[in-house]
Amino acid sequence: MKYTWLGSAGVVMLLAGPMRPIGPQSAPPVQERVSIPRIAERVPSQLADTTFWRLVNELSEPAGWFRSENFVSNETAWQHVIAPLRSVVPRGHAYLGVGPEQNFTYIAALEPSIAFIVDIRRQNLALHLLYKSYFELAETRADFLSLLFARPRPKGLDTLSSAAALLDAYHAVAMDSALLHTTWQRVQTHLSKTHGFAIRDDDWALMRRVDSSFAIAGPDINYSFVLEYGYAMMTSRGMPSFSLLMRQDNGAGTNLSFLGSETVYRTIRGLQQRNLVVPVTGDFAGPRALQSVGNWLRQHNTRVGTFYLSNVEQYLFQDYDTWPRFYNNVATLPMDSTSTFIRSVTNRWSRGSSGAMGPLMSQLIGPMQTTIDAFRTGRLQQYGDVLAIVRPY
Numbered sequence: 155m156k157y158t159w160l161g162s163a164g165v166v167m168l169l170a171g172p173m174r175p176i177g178p179q180s181a182p183p184v185q186e187r188v189s190i191p192r193i194a195e196r197v198p199s200q201l202a203d204t205t206f207w208r209l210v211n212e213l214s215e216p217a218g219w220f221r222s223e224n225f226v227s228n229e230t231a232w233q234h235v236i237a238p239l240r241s242v243v244p245r246g247h248a249y250l251g252v253g254p255e256q257n258f259t260y261i262a263a264l265e266p267s268i269a270f271i272v273d274i275r276r277q278n279l280a281l282h283l284l285y286k287s288y289f290e291l292a293e294t295r296a297d298f299l300s301l302l303f304a305r306p307r308p309k310g311l312d313t314l315s316s317a318a319a320l321l322d323a324y325h326a327v328a329m330d331s332a333l334l335h336t337t338w339q340r341v342q343t344h345l346s347k348t349h350g351f352a353i354r355d356d357d358w359a360l361m362r363r364v365d366s367s368f369a370i371a372g373p374d375i376n377y378s379f380v381l382e383y384g385y386a387m388m389t390s391r392g393m394p395s396f397s398l399l400m401r402q403d404n405g406a407g408t409n410l411s412f413l414g415s416e417t418v419y420r421t422i423r424g425l426q427q428r429n430l431v432v433p434v435t436g437d438f439a440g441p442r443a444l445q446s447v448g449n450w451l452r453q454h455n456t457r458v459g460t461f462y463l464s465n466v467e468q469y470l471f472q473d474y475d476t477w478p479r480f481y482n483n484v485a486t487l488p489m490d491s492t493s494t495f496i497r498s499v500t501n502r503w504s505r506g507s508s509g510a511m512g513p514l515m516s517q518l519i520g521p522m523q524t525t526i527d528a529f530r531t532g533r534l535q536q537y538g539d540v541l542a543i544v545r546p547y
Contacts, residue, residue, distance in 0.1 A: 196455040197267040203349045206429035213446045214435040217276035226396045227256040228377040231513040233404040236263045247459025258412035262421040272436045280360035282433035287341045289426040295419045304334035304369035313416040321397045373397035439479035448487040457488045462496040471537040481529040493522040519545045
């Protein structure tokens with residue numbers, strides 16, 4: 155398998171010129187996935203509640219700080235790399251990711267045997283526990299959105315409704331405080347009684363903050379939302395809303411998001427019901443979380459196939475002592491030549507003052523092993539060096 159190393163000069167060109175949204179134009183269509191032998195299934199098909207909760211707690215580190223609450227993503231082109239990823243990464247691998255809902259789309263499309271969502275913010279763990287309960291309590295996308303936004307389910311929706319139709323319908327419905335209260339009680343019962351999770355009081359408080367935020371902002375909630383400031387903060391930075399994110403496609407006209415079809419939704423719901431989407435609190439450069447995930451995967455003879463980083467590396471490179479610790483952690487993960495990073499790269503160099511030139515972020519995919527080889531041989535010295543390591547397609 156060939157890789158491309160552009161070098162520092164290449165990355166100057168990459169950042170100085172217009173960022174090209176990574177699309178599937180030169181990759182095989184999703185329907186024509188390249189046949190790759192499925193690796194033997196080594197992760198259990200379902201984790202016991204006790205095992206899931208032990209992993210959540212034992213793999214996690216103390217929470218750290220990040221500048222945004224990040225209730226939702228701000229990446230509109232994240233589906234564009236799905237086709238090339240499906241042509242490289244085999245089914246049955248382990249998925250690692252960071253952040254909120256965009257992970258669900260990648261997980262459904264890439265068919266891992268297990269997914270770990272690792273984020274420095276404890277609130278992200280709380281958000282994913284809340285999502286877990288919504289997925290498990292809601293049989294359909296329409297019911298899921300009713301729980302998420304604390305709005306009664308509109309009439310006329312069914313399993314064939316498009317994501318746009320679902321979101322349009324919920325835009326027209328006001329928040330119902332009684333439904334918010336009832337849903338919160340159902341969530342508490344489901345997580346603490348049905349699953350038996352011993353959730354801490356501070357985690358309940360974080361979950362309550364998350365569910366209140368989605369209820370108040372509704373489908374318009376975006377990356378910038380802050381509960382105390384409401385719409386004033388949310389509209390100040392031009393971030394895409396949850397509603398807009400869920401209407402995106404793969405660059406070829408097909409919406410592959412987890413709300414794009416009932417089939418995709420059921421895929422994620424099934425994984426959640428089997429406890430195979432595990433949220434972890436951890437610093438990518440921290441001493442335990444990533445290494446502990448890697449140790450667990452190695453014990454189950456399973457490789458990391460996909461590691462969605464968003465733009466975390468951009469922040470790690472702001473401190474010279476931090477980014478090497480991250481790559482040392484990655485080096486401990488079980489991987490092979492198919493293991494691939496998904497990186498989100500800001501387009502601020504090409505968007506102009508109006509912000510109208512393409513998406514806020516574009517996605518790049520890069521081979522994990524080649525990245526670690528470059529780190530070990532001293533070829534990684536700055537953030538641009540990382541962006542220059544790309545997997546061509």
